[in-house]
Amino acid sequence: MKKYLVGDAFNLIKELPDESIDLILTSPPYWGLRTYGQEHNWATLRAWEKEKPRWESPSYKWYREHGGVLGLEPLPDWFISHLVEFFELSKPKLKAGGSLWVNLGDTYFARWSSIRDAGRQGLGSDIRTRRTTPMGRYLQEKQLLLIPSRFAIAMQEAKWILRNDLIWSKPNIPPGPKRDRLRLSHEHFFHFVKKPKEGRAAYYYDVDEAEADLDVVICNVRPGQNGHSATFPREIIAPRISSSCPEFGTMLDPFCGSGASVEAAASLGRNAIGFEIVEKFLPRETRYATG
Numbered sequence: 001m002k003k004y005l006v007g008d009a010f011n012l013i014k015e016l017p018d019e020s021i022d023l024i025l026t027s028p029p030y031w032g033l034r035t036y037g038q039e040h041n042w043a044t045l046r047a048w049e050k051e052k053p054r055w056e057s058p059s060y061k062w063y064r065e066h067g068g069v070l071g072l073e074p075l076p077d078w079f080i081s082h083l084v085e086f087f088e089l090s091k092p093k094l095k096a097g098g099s100l101w102v103n104l105g106d107t108y109f110a111r112w113s114s115i116r117d118a119g120r121q122g123l124g125s126d127i128r129t130r131r132t133t134p135m136g137r138y139l140q141e142k143q144l145l146l147i148p149s150r151f152a153i154a155m156q157e158a159k160w161i162l163r164n165d166l167i168w169s170k171p172n173i174p175p176g177p178k179r180d181r182l183r184l185s186h187e188h189f190f191h192f193v194k195k196p197k198e199g200r201a202a203y204y205y206d207v208d209e210a211e212a213d214l215d216v217v218i219c220n221v222r223p224g225q226n227g228h229s230a231t232f233p234r235e236i237i238a239p240r241i242s243s244s245c246p247e248f249g250t251m252l253d254p255f256c257g258s259g260a261s262v263e264a265a266a267s268l269g270r271n272a273i274g275f276e277i278v279e280k281f282l283p284r285e286t287r288y289a290t291g
């Protein structure tokens with residue numbers, strides 16, 4: 001079974017039966033990098049500050065109702081809070097012995113930045129939005145924000161058990177203009193499991209299906225598919241699926257983009273469900289609108 005649903009993952013997740021998913025494997029939008037062509041209200045911070053202090057994060061519901069798009073939050077803290085909120089919604093859908101793999105990359109802070117449909121640093125010709133990000137606390141020029149680490153710690157605080165911080169090393173990333181630091185050439189793949197009511201976490205895992213028993217994987221990035229600029233290479237996700245989802249089990253990718261994970265899972269004999277808010281990214285022959 002392979003199924004794609006078009007819509008906001010925060011709504012679609014509620015429609016799944018509890019304890020129905022063996023593996024959630026996903027790469028949500030990264031903070032402040034891409035618009036994915038969605039309409040976004042750049043004034044959500046101003047609206048929120050009329051109600052609450054900026055460092056208190058609004059719920060995703062409030063943010064969405066005020067025109068905010070996931071990944072374009074004015075502060076990284078809001079973004080992390082929305083991601084954790086989503087994975088808390090997904091927790092009851094995951095079986096007790098299930099796994100959650102989340103791929104996230106980091107970002108440098110810049111008070112002024114350009115965001116494009118396909119990426120912040122992109123030199124492409126796609127539409128570009130200039131934006132300012134408020135400074136304060138750790139938000140300082142040139143700062144590596146450690147967003148993946150902040151996210152992982154926030155998930156631990158929400159009682160997820162972190163089993164691995166797999167480093168995806170990307171040796172072929174394009175050269176950048178910076179001469180005062182090394183190039184950012186890795187991303188994280190966090191493996192979380194559910195904390196049981198009692199005792200130690202027990203979950204499905206077959207380490208022989210991973211590439212090796214080491215937590216660094218070298219894998220080149222590839223040009224995107226279906227007009228999507230951030231597609232998963234199969235080599236990085238197939239071992240995660242085979243090791244963390246039993247055969248005939250069900251994998252969910254709630255931010256599935258071009259559907260690379262759904263296609264990989266289906267080809268490996270797993271059931272697969274993909275959610276995506278921008279319909280045009282999905283494989284053409286499998287686009288089903290839910291309304």
Ligand SMILES: C[S@@+](CC[C@H](N)C(=O)[O-])C[C@H]1O[C@@H](n2cnc3c(N)ncnc32)[C@H](O)[C@@H]1O
Pocket residue numbers: 007008009010026027028029030036070228230231232254255256257258259260261275276277278281
């Ligand atoms: C990093 S990309 C995922 C790419 C995917 N791994 C692939 O291989 O193509 C994140 C995706 O999440 C989608 N997205 C953003 N907000 C969403 C939401 N609230 N619900 C569902 N999908 C969303 C974006 O449109 C984008 O395609």
